[in-house]
Amino acid sequence: MSPVLAGVLQLLALVAALGLSYRPLGDHMARVYSSEKHLRPEKWIYKAIGANPSVEMRWPAYLRGVLAFSAVSVLFLYLLQRVQGSLPGSLGFVSIDPDQAFNTAASFVANTNWQSYYGEQAMGHVVQTGGLAVQNFVSAAVGMAVAVALVRGFARSRTGELGNFWSDLVRGTVRILLPISVIGALVLVACGAIQNFSGIHEVGQFGGGTQQWNGGAVASQEVIKELGTNGGGYFNANSAHPFENPNGLSNLFEIYLILVIPFALTRTFGRMVGSIKQGYAILGTMATIWLGFTALMMWTEFAHHGPAFDIAGGAMEGKETRFGIAGSSLFSVATTLTSTGAVNSFHSSYTGFGGGLTMLGMQLGEIAPGGVGSGLYGMLIMAVIAVFIAGLMVGRTPEYLGKKIGTREIKFAACYILVTPALVLCFTAASFVLDTPSHSMTNSGAHGFSEILYAFTSGANNNGSAFAGLNADTQWFNSTIGIAMLLGRFLPMVFVLALAGSLAEQAPVPETAGTLRTEKPLFTGLLVGTIMIIAGLTYFPALALGPLAEGLAA
Numbered sequence: 001m002s003p004v005l006a007g008v009l010q011l012l013a014l015v016a017a018l019g020l021s022y023r024p025l026g027d028h029m030a031r032v033y034s035s036e037k038h039l040r041p042e043k044w045i046y047k048a049i050g051a052n053p054s055v056e057m058r059w060p061a062y063l064r065g066v067l068a069f070s071a072v073s074v075l076f077l078y079l080l081q082r083v084q085g086s087l088p089g090s091l092g093f094v095s096i097d098p099d100q101a102f103n104t105a106a107s108f109v110a111n112t113n114w115q116s117y118y119g120e121q122a123m124g125h126v127v128q129t130g131g132l133a134v135q136n137f138v139s140a141a142v143g144m145a146v147a148v149a150l151v152r153g154f155a156r157s158r159t160g161e162l163g164n165f166w167s168d169l170v171r172g173t174v175r176i177l178l179p180i181s182v183i184g185a186l187v188l189v190a191c192g193a194i195q196n197f198s199g200i201h202e203v204g205q206f207g208g209g210t211q212q213w214n215g216g217a218v219a220s221q222e223v224i225k226e227l228g229t230n231g232g233g234y235f236n237a238n239s240a241h242p243f244e245n246p247n248g249l250s251n252l253f254e255i256y257l258i259l260v261i262p263f264a265l266t267r268t269f270g271r272m273v274g275s276i277k278q279g280y281a282i283l284g285t286m287a288t289i290w291l292g293f294t295a296l297m298m299w300t301e302f303a304h305h306g307p308a309f310d311i312a313g314g315a316m317e318g319k320e321t322r323f324g325i326a327g328s329s330l331f332s333v334a335t336t337l338t339s340t341g342a343v344n345s346f347h348s349s350y351t352g353f354g355g356g357l358t359m360l361g362m363q364l365g366e367i368a369p370g371g372v373g374s375g376l377y378g379m380l381i382m383a384v385i386a387v388f389i390a391g392l393m394v395g396r397t398p399e400y401l402g403k404k405i406g407t408r409e410i411k412f413a414a415c416y417i418l419v420t421p422a423l424v425l426c427f428t429a430a431s432f433v434l435d436t437p438s439h440s441m442t443n444s445g446a447h448g449f450s451e452i453l454y455a456f457t458s459g460a461n462n463n464g465s466a467f468a469g470l471n472a473d474t475q476w477f478n479s480t481i482g483i484a485m486l487l488g489r490f491l492p493m494v495f496v497l498a499l500a501g502s503l504a505e506q507a508p509v510p511e512t513a514g515t516l517r518t519e520k521p522l523f524t525g526l527l528v529g530t531i532m533i534i535a536g537l538t539y540f541p542a543l544a545l546g547p548l549a550e551g552l553a554a
Contacts, residue, residue: 003302003324003325003326004298004302004326006324006326007298007302007324007325007326007327007329007330008326010248010252010326010327010330011294011326011330013252014252014255014256014259014330017256017260018256018259018260018263021260021264022263022264022267022283023267025260025261025264025267026264026265026266026267026268026270026271026279027267027268027271028176029144029176029261029264029265029267029268030267030268030271030272032171032172032175032176033148033163033168033171033172033268033272034272035171038053038167039174039175041174042167042170042171042174045170045174046166046167046170049166051164051166051167052164052166053164053166053167053170054164054167055164056161056162056163056164057161057162057163057164057165058160058161058162058501059149059160059162059497059498059500059501059504060501061165062149062162062163062165062497063493063494063497063498065165065166065169066142066145066146066165066490066493066497067490069138069142069165069169070109070110070139070142070490073105073109073135073138073139074105074106074109074486075105076131077104077105077108077109077131077132077135078101078102078105080126080127080130080131081095081096081100081101081104081105081123081127081131082095082096082098082101083095084096084123084124084126084127087124087126087127088126089124089125089126089197090124090125090126090127091124091125091199091200091214092124092200093121093122093123093124096117096122096123099475099478099479100116100117100473100478102478102479102482103116103478103479103481103482104116104117104132106482106483106485106486107232107464107482107485108131108132108135108136108139108230108232109135109139109486109489110139110462110485110486110488110489110490111139111140111142111143111228111229111230111339111371111372111374111462111489112231112339112341112458112459112462112463112464112485112488112489113136113225113230113231113232113341113464114232114341114458114459114463114464114466114472114481114485115232115233115236115464115466116472116473116477116478116481117236117473118236119232119233119234119235119236120213120214120216120234120235120236121236125197125216125217128216128217128221128234129216129217129220129221132221132232133217133220133221133224135230136221136224136225136228136230136232137173137177137178137181137224137228138169138173139228139230140172140177140224140227140228140229140230140371140372140373141168141169141170141172141173141176141177141228142169142373143229143339143371143372143373143374144168144172144176144261144265144372144373145165145168145169145172145373146373146374146377146493146496146497147265147373147374147376147377148163148168148268148272148373149162149163149165149168149496149497149500150376150377150380150496150497150499150500151268151269151272151273151376151380152272152500152504153499153500153501153502153503153504154273154380154400154401154402154403154500154503155272155273155274156504157402157504157506157507157508158505158506158507159504159505160501160504160505161504162497162500162501162504176261177224177227177228180223180227181220181223181224181227184223184226184227184253184257185219185220185222185223187223187253188219188222188223188250188253188254189219191246191247191249191250191253192242192246192247192250193218193219193222193243193244193245193246193250194215194216194218194219194243195217195218195219195220196215196216196217197215197216197217198214198215198216199214199215200212200213200214201213201214201215216234218234218235218243218244221234222234222239222244222245222254223257225340225342226239226254226257226258226340226342227257227258227260227261227372228372229258229261229262229338229339229340229370229371229372229374229375230340230341230342230464231335231339231340231341231342231463231464231465232341232342232464233342238342238343238344239251239254239331239342239343239344240320240343240344240345240346242322245344247322248322248323248324248327251322251323251327251331251344252327252330254331254342254344255330255331255334258334258335258338258340258342259290259334259338259369261372262286262338262369262370262371262372262375262376263283263286263287263369265369265372265373265375265376266279266280266282266283266286266369266376267279267283269282269376269380270282273401275401275519277519278401278518278519280519281518281519281520281521281523281524281527282376282379282380282383284521284524285368285379285524285527285528285531286367286368286369286370286375286379287368287369288368288524288528289337289364289367289368289528289531290333290334290337290368290369293333293337293357293360293361293368294329294330294333296353296357297329297332297333297354297357298325298326298329298330300315300351300353300354300357301315301325301328301329301350301351301354302315302325315349315350315351315354317349318345318346318347318348318349318350319345319346319349320344320345323344323345327344328344328345329354331343331344331345332344332345332347332350332354332358333357333358333361335463335465336357336358336359336361336362336366336463336465337361337362337364337366337367337368337369337370338366338369338370338371338375338463339366339370339371339372339374339375339461339462339463339464340371340463340464340465341458341463341464341465342464342465343465343466347454347465347466347467348447348450348451348467348469352446352547352548352549352550352552352553353547353548355450355454355467355547355550356450356543356546356547356548358454358465359450359453359454359457359539359543359546359547360535360539360543362457362458362461362463363421363424363457363461363535363538363539363543364531364532364535365378365382365417365420365461365531365535366378366461366462366463367379367382367531368531371462374462377496378416378492379527381413381416381417381496381499382417382527382530382531382534383400383518383527384398384400384405384409384410384413384499385410385413385414385417385530385534386523386526386527386530387399387400387405387516387518388405388410388413389526389530390516390523390526391405391516394514396514396516398410398516399509399515399516400518401518402508402509402510402511403503403506403508403509404506404509408502409499409502409503412495412496412498412499412502413495413499415495416492416495416496416499417534419487419488419491419492419495420460420461420488420492421538421539423456423460423484423487423488424453424456424457424460424461424484424539424542425542427456427460427480427481427484428452428453428456428542430480431452431456431476431480432449432452434476440470440471440472440474440476440477441469441470443469445550446545446546446547446549446550446553447469447546447550448469449545449546450467450546450547450550451467451469451470452470453542453545453546454466454467454470455467455470455472455477455481456480456481456484459481459482459484459485459488460484460485460487460488461488462485462488462489
């Protein structure tokens with residue numbers, strides 16, 4: 001079987017698995033967030049944290065809940081790392097330095113999971129399992145809660161109430177993420193991933209010498225790392241490590257985990273707003289971009305010619321032979337079009353255009369299908385922008401899902417789409433103006449520029465993947481990327497929740513013959529075009545200096 005055919009078959013199997021999961025998972029999540037009943041374990045949690053899950057919140061109160069919970073999480077995770085050397089199960093590792101502890105705490109709470117350290121050489125069992133893995137669950141649940149709040153803004157009328165943050169947080173964790181993670185961890189263990197609390201072992205190497213390996217609760221962390229679109233690996237090699245991702249079957253399963261909730265949330269959206277077709281329109285937009293990027297990535301990585309490329313069957317540099325070009329390309333597109341950031345290959349070793357695709361996937365806003373929760377609310381913001389543009393073109397007041405998109409709403413949407421590019425481009429420019437940051441680059445020229453542009457694109461977009469050529473463990477990068485991750489996560493949430501509150505206060509607008517049909521393929525095409533144009537106009541100059549220049553020079 002040719003590598004290209006194998007890649008196509010893997011893609012078809014992935015699409016089939018996602019299609020089979022779409023309806024039951026989407027409907028289940030809609031029931032979870034619409035139910036008025038609380039499970040007994042959930043009641044215990046509410047009592048422990050002193051929350052009343054039945055009290056409806058307006059958007060400022062909902063936002064305060066998000067920010068307060070996240071601030072406490074950052075502080076807890078920071079302190080846990082700073083005292084690691086005194087904790088049992090630390091495997092002899094010392095406490096983490098302040099700048100790196102801040103960077104890591106900000107990273108995992110912001111659902112970014114950017115790692116400027118070697119996981120197996122820095123973090124013990126307590127920090128990995130009691131700190132990082134816990135944040136993998138709750139940071140994903142926060143994103144889902146904000147997305148659901150925005151959906152309620154579209155679904156409700158004449159009220160500013162968006163639900164209860166604490167209820168949404170707990171339900172997302174207990175009823176959605178936890179059950180799937182238990183099943184997924186068993187699948188990964190069956191595939192060969194490890195799950196233990198063993199210490200450090202010294203093993204012999206081929207050709208002499210020894211190497212140290214430590215065990216850990218890898219499978220359980222790996223599954224929520226992918227399912228929650230987090231991305232931080234137990235080991236430095238991330239999902240390229242055989243303990244995390246042993247073979248081609250586990251690789252395909254991990255890609256499925258990355259995509260299943262973001263895609264299924266479009267069904268949840270359709271259910272909650274009372275129109276399944278609206279969910280299909282958003283799904284169609286996400287699927288169109290994802291399939292397009294996947295096809296382009298496979299083409300550019302398979303198509304290069306030359307003796308080395310011909311022998312390997314394509315651009316195999318930086319890719320694991322057990323995954324090949326197809327499995328690596330599928331993974332790289334999935335992880336950069338979502339906010340996952342896990343890697344099973346070195347993106348720095350991709351062709352110039354291939355590396356550019358990974359960057360562009362993040363720069364679109366990671367909305368195809370995007371992160372858990374963040375992909376849906378990011379796409380709905382883009383839908384608001386697309387409706388506004390369509391309204392200007394035909395001279396009508398923009399409307400979406402029976403809500404008028406007025407001056408206030410469009411200001412919130414515009415602020416949302418400006419935050420991340422401002423962070424990425426300003427921090428990238430500062431890194432080249434100052435002398436010290438540029439010393440961290442492994443390469444010079446266009447590829448070196450891509451390393452730093454990728455780092456801040458990954459951080460500000462809450463992705464977390466690395467180009468694998470930049471030494472980011474410096475005070476400058478730990479501090480600035482940490483700030484970019486926090487601002488890139490929580491500033492957009494301010495505008496999302498403000499928009500949700502504004503929409504929920506409106507009275508529904510009756511549909512007329514002139515209303516734009518947002519459930520039709522025409523709107524899907526308009527939405528795809530809007531996304532590509534906005535990202536293109538924002539990032540094209542920067543991309544032209546990096547991956548495009550490198551690709552054209554190759």
